Amino acid sequence: MTISLPPETSSPPRLQPSGWLRYFSFSVDHKVIGLQYLVCGFVFYLIGGALAGAIRTELTSPVSDFMARDVYNQVLTLHGTVMIFLWIVPVVNGAFGNYLIPFYVGARDMAFPRLNAVAFWLIPPAGLMLITSYFLTGAAQSGWTAYPPLSITTPATGQIIWILSVLLLGGSSIFGGINFIATILKLRRPGLKLMQLPMYCWAMLGTSILVVLSTPVLAGTLVLLSFDIVAHTGFFNPTLGGNVVVYQHLFWFYSHPAVYIMVLPAFGLVSEILPVHARKPLFGYVTMVYSIMAIVVLGLIVWAHHMFTSGTPPWMRLFFTIATAFIAVPTGIKFFNWLATLWGGRISLNSAMLFSCGFIVNFVLGGITGVALAQVPFDIHVHDTYFVVAHFHYIVFGGSVFVIFASIYHWYPKFTGRMLNEDLGRLHCALTFIGFNLCFGPQHWLGLNGMPRRVAEYDPQFTLINQISSVGALLMAISTLPFLWNVIHSALSGPVAGDNPWKALTPEWLTSSPPPVENWIGEAPLVEEPYGYGVPPDELDLTATSGRDLWSSGK
Amino acid sequence: MQIPSAILTLVIGMVLALGGLWIGQNINLLPIDASANAPIYDELFKVLFTIGSILFIGIVGLLVFSLIRFRRRSGQLGDGLAIEGNLPLEIFWTAVPAVVVLFVGLYSYDIYDRMGGMVPLAHDHMGGAHDEQIWGGISSGSIESAAATNALPVEVTAMQFAFLFHYPEGDITSGELHVPADRPITLRMEAKDVIHAFWVPEFRLKQDVIPGQPTQLSFTPTRTGRYPIVCAELCGPYHGGMRSTVVVESPEDWDSWYRDNAKAAPEDETLTIANA
Numbered sequence: 001m002t003i004s005l006p007p008e009t010s011s012p013p014r015l016q017p018s019g020w021l022r023y024f025s026f027s028v029d030h031k032v033i034g035l036q037y038l039v040c041g042f043v044f045y046l047i048g049g050a051l052a053g054a055i056r057t058e059l060t061s062p063v064s065d066f067m068a069r070d071v072y073n074q075v076l077t078l079h080g081t082v083m084i085f086l087w088i089v090p091v092v093n094g095a096f097g098n099y100l101i102p103f104y105v106g107a108r109d110m111a112f113p114r115l116n117a118v119a120f121w122l123i124p125p126a127g128l129m130l131i132t133s134y135f136l137t138g139a140a141q142s143g144w145t146a147y148p149p150l151s152i153t154t155p156a157t158g159q160i161i162w163i164l165s166v167l168l169l170g171g172s173s174i175f176g177g178i179n180f181i182a183t184i185l186k187l188r189r190p191g192l193k194l195m196q197l198p199m200y201c202w203a204m205l206g207t208s209i210l211v212v213l214s215t216p217v218l219a220g221t222l223v224l225l226s227f228d229i230v231a232h233t234g235f236f237n238p239t240l241g242g243n244v245v246v247y248q249h250l251f252w253f254y255s256h257p258a259v260y261i262m263v264l265p266a267f268g269l270v271s272e273i274l275p276v277h278a279r280k281p282l283f284g285y286v287t288m289v290y291s292i293m294a295i296v297v298l299g300l301i302v303w304a305h306h307m308f309t310s311g312t313p314p315w316m317r318l319f320f321t322i323a324t325a326f327i328a329v330p331t332g333i334k335f336f337n338w339l340a341t342l343w344g345g346r347i348s349l350n351s352a353m354l355f356s357c358g359f360i361v362n363f364v365l366g367g368i369t370g371v372a373l374a375q376v377p378f379d380i381h382v383h384d385t386y387f388v389v390a391h392f393h394y395i396v397f398g399g400s401v402f403v404i405f406a407s408i409y410h411w412y413p414k415f416t417g418r419m420l421n422e423d424l425g426r427l428h429c430a431l432t433f434i435g436f437n438l439c440f441g442p443q444h445w446l447g448l449n450g451m452p453r454r455v456a457e458y459d460p461q462f463t464l465i466n467q468i469s470s471v472g473a474l475l476m477a478i479s480t481l482p483f484l485w486n487v488i489h490s491a492l493s494g495p496v497a498g499d500n501p502w503k504a505l506t507p508e509w510l511t512s513s514p515p516p517v518e519n520w521i522g523e524a525p526l527v528e529e530p531y532g533y534g535v536p537p538d539e540l541d542l543t544a545t546s547g548r549d550l551w552s553s554g555k
Numbered sequence: 556m557q558i559p560s561a562i563l564t565l566v567i568g569m570v571l572a573l574g575g576l577w578i579g580q581n582i583n584l585l586p587i588d589a590s591a592n593a594p595i596y597d598e599l600f601k602v603l604f605t606i607g608s609i610l611f612i613g614i615v616g617l618l619v620f621s622l623i624r625f626r627r628r629s630g631q632l633g634d635g636l637a638i639e640g641n642l643p644l645e646i647f648w649t650a651v652p653a654v655v656v657l658f659v660g661l662y663s664y665d666i667y668d669r670m671g672g673m674v675p676l677a678h679d680h681m682g683g684a685h686d687e688q689i690w691g692g693i694s695s696g697s698i699e700s701a702a703a704t705n706a707l708p709v710e711v712t713a714m715q716f717a718f719l720f721h722y723p724e725g726d727i728t729s730g731e732l733h734v735p736a737d738r739p740i741t742l743r744m745e746a747k748d749v750i751h752a753f754w755v756p757e758f759r760l761k762q763d764v765i766p767g768q769p770t771q772l773s774f775t776p777t778r779t780g781r782y783p784i785v786c787a788e789l790c791g792p793y794h795g796g797m798r799s800t801v802v803v804e805s806p807e808d809w810d811s812w813y814r815d816n817a818k819a820a821p822e823d824e825t826l827t828i829a830n831a
Contacts, residue, residue, distance in 0.1 A: 064795065069792035072792075073791075141791075141792075147749075147789070150789065150791065153748065238765075238766040238767030238768075243767070243768075244765060244768070245765065278625070279635045280635035281637055282639075283638065283639070283641075284639075285640065287649075309762055309763045311763065311768055311770050318664060321660055321663065325656045325659060328652055328656050329649060329656060333648065333649055335614065339618060340644070342621040342622070344625060344636050344638065345621075346625065346627045346631055346633065346634060347622060348626075348627050349622065349626055349627075357622060360614075361618065364611055364614050365611055368607040368610055368611055371607075375659065375660070375666075375667075376663065377596055377599055377663055377666045377667045377670055377672065378600065378603065378663065380672075380761050380762075381760070383752075383761055383787070384761070384788055385787065448584050448585055448756075450586060450756035450783060452752075452786065453789075455794055457795035458795060533634050533635070533637065534634040534636055534637030535633060535635075535637055536636075
């Protein structure tokens, strides 16, 4: 027997708001959450960038004249905290992870959609709290590392708000990590094997393992630190018998893996972008997977290289030197594999590809200085100087942020259904690349020659180089303007992209742009060869190839 | 006839290696060296700079070449070659960096040893004496030399936002560190409030000064002159202004400075009175 439904229920009432309003709601759609992460992260990127601008303005002259000295320390603390915990970590993990992982495993959403929404909605209040602390009581001024006893002796309110905010952001990160591990391992479409997953899934699996293992250590450490500040306990307070170096060990046990939490997903994203635009399979899939896992394991046992000048015994220095330097081996494998992916391809020199190549150039330099910094005698001279500032900006800005931009250019057609303007994109890439290298390249020299980091005033002999660096920072600030115009203008009136403008093979492109709720109308596609681009050498179409192609393929 | 690619690769590799060597040897990015371990440090720096230049120029060159040579030309439609991997090649580029990294690690261990970093610190020889534990730092050249070479002990106190230097033998307290050239100096450092770091760029040495945990740093200055002492650990609002000077003097000049300022040494008493 059939029941005739009343006509008004033919369009059932929706539990979730639709239209633009859903981006401001407690949505459980992984794509909405991904874009929430991305846009929220970008807002914090602009705030963190403004703080960086304030720092570079102060440093155009060797005396402290642009802002008060304690304000300068607040600004540098906020800059570091915002850029790490509110921009790079949420965007490379939360934004692209949430958007892409369910597609890649052939699922309709993440394993725990509500936990996912909770994880995102921890971020805006935490960020807001952190920023407003500056206006209400003065922000924390002990750097993003918050080393005691400085963090115990500087004004307590700002430091406590900083701790609460970082605890919330760490919680968000842990929820996200659990969700990614469960989704990748348990929500795969039947028939899809682990070794058939796109590389970004492996990167996110490795990253999430790091998040789940190391973030709780940071949380515990910060709770102890807050006890020291509020309840006057003596965990890290030397006047009460505490040990300040123990804090550094605990802090870096999280914060070194945090570097891999920021770059491993970026490695994964690049591995998705390069094959599509070079029209070739990803070179060396299996070694890529093993090198990600090697980086995860090694990343957990290198933290003390941040403490070569704190009182660490010689044997410990030696162990951490060797362990750190060996991370270069799996990382090197990945870079050689990307170069081999490009070799012999049909490379489209679009914005996504150019930003990815900018990432390779910057990260190789950052990696080389990283291997040098791993050597104890080298580090003893340049530790806590602008050399280190240059090094880690080459990793997290030249690495992760370049990849974030590459990814936005690559997936924007999927997010919005419209194409970005390529000319503006290439202008953005050129300005960012030049500005970035002008800003951070000279800082290597500053560090080698005697300028420590986190200073508002410095030896006048460094004035010129600091001014050059500030010009580079200005160029980077300007470079966001064509990007912002491009993103907003194209969303409204860009050319329509179609479902698959790049002719890509990974599952997110095998649906409409933007994709429907639950990702596919009908069954999820089974993609067993996400990188099946290219023509086998023995099936080259002779009419479409030149003699050089035949020669280079060994025929 | 085409030049075989093997020969081209060989020539490019040779040019790259020679170019890297030239860069490492001829581009100087460091300030002048003024202590016995600074030239050892500079040796390591040159090796790392050479290897780094070869790698960086090689990889960027390969990348730029690929982007130009394999760019999609207008009218081209097809894909690239479906090469999914090459196991011998992948083993090769795993093994080569592993060997390079291992070499660099062992070499820097040797450098660190020569700088005195692996020498057990003074307290290890006190044979059960109930002394405070010293936490890390660099010792002077070798174990037996510490006593034999008549190392000059100086106590360093770091506080917000200054360094204080105390010479226990002459009971001198000074805001500048005066040291004689070519004599080992042993700094015993302690912080009063927060963590500071003692850094002399021209000595290529840095050691954190930690409240509650004395640290030690030994060095032998070699070049007379005035060099900056920089605090390298964020220590509060005036961190950037926390600087001092190390004055390296010839042994004679240093002796007269020392005698002018010493209070406690009995044989100097007459001299101090005479001066007064």
